[in-house]
Amino acid sequence: MAQADALVYLNGNYVPLTEARISVLDRGFLFGDGVYEVIPVYGGKPFRLGEHLRRLDHSLAGIRMVSPLSDQEWTDIFSRLIEGPHDQYLYLQVTRGAAPARDHAIPAGIEPTVFVQCSPIAPIPVGGIRAVTLEDIRWHWCHIKAITLLSNVLLRQEAVDRGAAEAILVRDGWVTEGAASNVFIVKDEAIATPPKSKDILPGITRDLVLELAEKHGFAAEERNFRREELDTADEIWMSSSTREILPVVELDGAIVGRGEPGPMWRHMQAVYQSYKQSLRDSAKLA
Numbered sequence: 001m002a003q004a005d006a007l008v009y010l011n012g013n014y015v016p017l018t019e020a021r022i023s024v025l026d027r028g029f030l031f032g033d034g035v036y037e038v039i040p041v042y043g044g045k046p047f048r049l050g051e052h053l054r055r056l057d058h059s060l061a062g063i064r065m066v067s068p069l070s071d072q073e074w075t076d077i078f079s080r081l082i083e084g085p086h087d088q089y090l091y092l093q094v095t096r097g098a099a100p101a102r103d104h105a106i107p108a109g110i111e112p113t114v115f116v117q118c119s120p121i122a123p124i125p126v127g128g129i130r131a132v133t134l135e136d137i138r139w140h141w142c143h144i145k146a147i148t149l150l151s152n153v154l155l156r157q158e159a160v161d162r163g164a165a166e167a168i169l170v171r172d173g174w175v176t177e178g179a180a181s182n183v184f185i186v187k188d189e190a191i192a193t194p195p196k197s198k199d200i201l202p203g204i205t206r207d208l209v210l211e212l213a214e215k216h217g218f219a220a221e222e223r224n225f226r227r228e229e230l231d232t233a234d235e236i237w238m239s240s241s242t243r244e245i246l247p248v249v250e251l252d253g254a255i256v257g258r259g260e261p262g263p264m265w266r267h268m269q270a271v272y273q274s275y276k277q278s279l280r281d282s283a284k285l286a
């Protein structure tokens, strides 16, 4: 949990979290009209910063906005908010800003609202998670990291109500991603994840898993797969910036594989952790 007196960035100022205020006319508040990013920080350095800032640009372009800040300005804000070498994450949000009146159409000439906060990363579950499959009820532009997350919220809560940590979403019989993660299956030592499309968020962790798979000689492909393939998969993984790669050990009440994190996950986990550690080590030397 972030401390109440921790400094956050809001529209050019650094203020204690509890004193940060925005207008009730902010279109983020009224319409969910904005986008966000979540960037892990290891060894005091933002992880895959360039990739996160490029995805931010794409999300902004998708909602007819441009970044209000340059890469250097973002980086300066992040440096000011990051404290110490422990693992933490940056949350940044850009909304279209406050207009004089509530109107769906986009008003000209309003200033975006920019918010950045740095918080400790919550402990990552060990031993694997339970997941449930749910119908993907979200809109058709899931490639945009929009703050409009009501369907994701309801889907995740449905999973929690059913005793699971995450929902795996299915659209017309095809697996898309998790409520807040990307999804992978492993069958006969081959990894598969759905290709990038408007149905999924292009996860930075997803890309890294594919990159590490290639570098370390794992068989991996981007292909669509149907809900039924989850039932015969040897392993299922979910990936996200703050939860890394989570093995699913139970799906819809049935055991996945042997009901414990599988050998391919253990291998990928080792590779992923050593990649992270190399970044921490190089940050120490810098």
Ligand SMILES: Cc1ncc(COP(=O)(O)O)c(C=O)c1O
Residues within 6 Å of the ligand: 038, 177, 178, 179, 180, 181, 182, 200, 201, 202, 203, 204, 205, 206, 239, 240, 241, 242
């Ligand atoms: C819907 C959705 N898909 C995928 C991801 C994973 O993306 P990343 O690895 O960039 O955190 C997230 C992260 O929050 C998400 O919300």
